[in-house]
Amino acid sequence: MGGSENTDLPRPFYDQWSRRKCPAARALWEWHGALASCARSMDGAENHASVFEEDRARAEAGDPLQLISDAVCRDAYAACATHGLDRSLLAVQVQAAHEYVGTVRFETESALKAFVGRWAVPHARLLTRLADVTLSALLDYVDELARGFFYLARLVRLPADLEADRLFLSQEALRRKEVSIEQLRAGSPDEAVRALLWKESVRIRDALAQGRPLIGHLSLRHRFALKRFWIGALVLLDELDRHEYDLWRRPLDLSLVRRAQVYLQTFLGRAASR
Template identity: 55%
Template sequence: MPRPFYDDWSRRRRPAAQALWHWHSALKSPAVPKDEDVKAYFDEERARAESGRPLRGMPEETASAAYEACETHGLTLDWLGTQVEAARLFVGETRFEDADQLETFVRLWAVPHARLLAHLAGLTNSVQIGWVDELARGFFHLAHLLRLPADLARGRLFVPLDELRQYEVSAEQLRTGPATEGARRLLWKQSVRARDALQRGRSLADDLGLRKRYALLRYWHGALALLNELDRRDYDLWAAPIELSRLRRLEVYLLMLFGRR
């Protein structure tokens, strides 16, 4: 799944963007010491992050680089700490009973990371940040929709459990297939969740300079093309990976250049 802007930073800001990504990535597989209370561990880790101290569960060089990026570019450490708070849900099986619980997680996990990058790019007013938040949601939901079977193999499910029950689909079925009618309807609903968020964030591109605008539009149109490809495959995630052909990639490039502004 493409990561907007990661290849399009200026030379001065690229190390900071990479440091923030490495921080985010390092939190995806937390290792809580044996016999230690999970809540207490993450409460302490969040406090460490928000005060710029080394984390017990992260390589020191990764944390130091993220702290330096924040100090150099005037970014708040609170958004690093919020990601630590969210990472506690990666311990054991990751499940969400309903859409509200999933949204809370996304707000703590994907949104703060996106806001750090937005501020690094000079996007700071409240309207812009609202669009950034929606794009973060959209890219998050799309990424985890496309790698749903792989997520489940790791014990993680980013689809609300009440929606599985609504369509009479089990987590095991989502891991292995096949694409039954219930599974297709469930995945269609997840695609709508991703598409709607991406559409709500689209206006950010109109507020950007030329270089950043084209970078965002490339990934935005690419994301919609992946959703369209999933629809074309009748929501079958299991027969083959959802990827774009050369022709589809060319269409994305042309849309980036000549599509709606």
């Protein structure tokens, strides 16, 4: 839903589909992933802005793109046509993918939120519409969950993102806590770094909480899957808190015991506790 290179992270609406809808869901994920991959491969390329703009218009028209394969385009367009999905949401992702090229920085919180609104949110809206979420009143829940899962994925992958010269924390957030990018790259979290990452975890928890009501509006197939991912995200944040926000010493992961607790909480109807 938010997208992540790490398949151990929560990926709502990824593989919990009926046989009839599975090809469409896979096509939407392939589109999203292909755009991210091609954007990262264009570092240093000339005139890349015009290529993305041209491809945004091509996606609007349902034409093949220059950036990704004809097969990926064909399958994504077919998914939209077959299931009545809004194809313009594919085009918005093309526009956003341009921001993955080269150094990634966001000066303000609002700029970062706007990017997520063009990247993760359209992808989430397509997937949830495929899951028969049709009421416009539910879109705010969809959007908040998309933001929460995206921010979680980027937080957990912060060291890897920094190595690739990408940062999905705003510059104003760093200044507020008096943290430099060099401090983050050093991988030795002091009190200021821990305060910064704690604040980010609060934002993620808030987004997930704001989006939680969507769970009750889903079919049983998707309801339990999304609830499991939702609880798993909170448990992952609990682990980060227990590790004192140190993402550098070892990868953040859930033990078998913690994973079992997530399954139990999902099926017993209990929320994850701190």
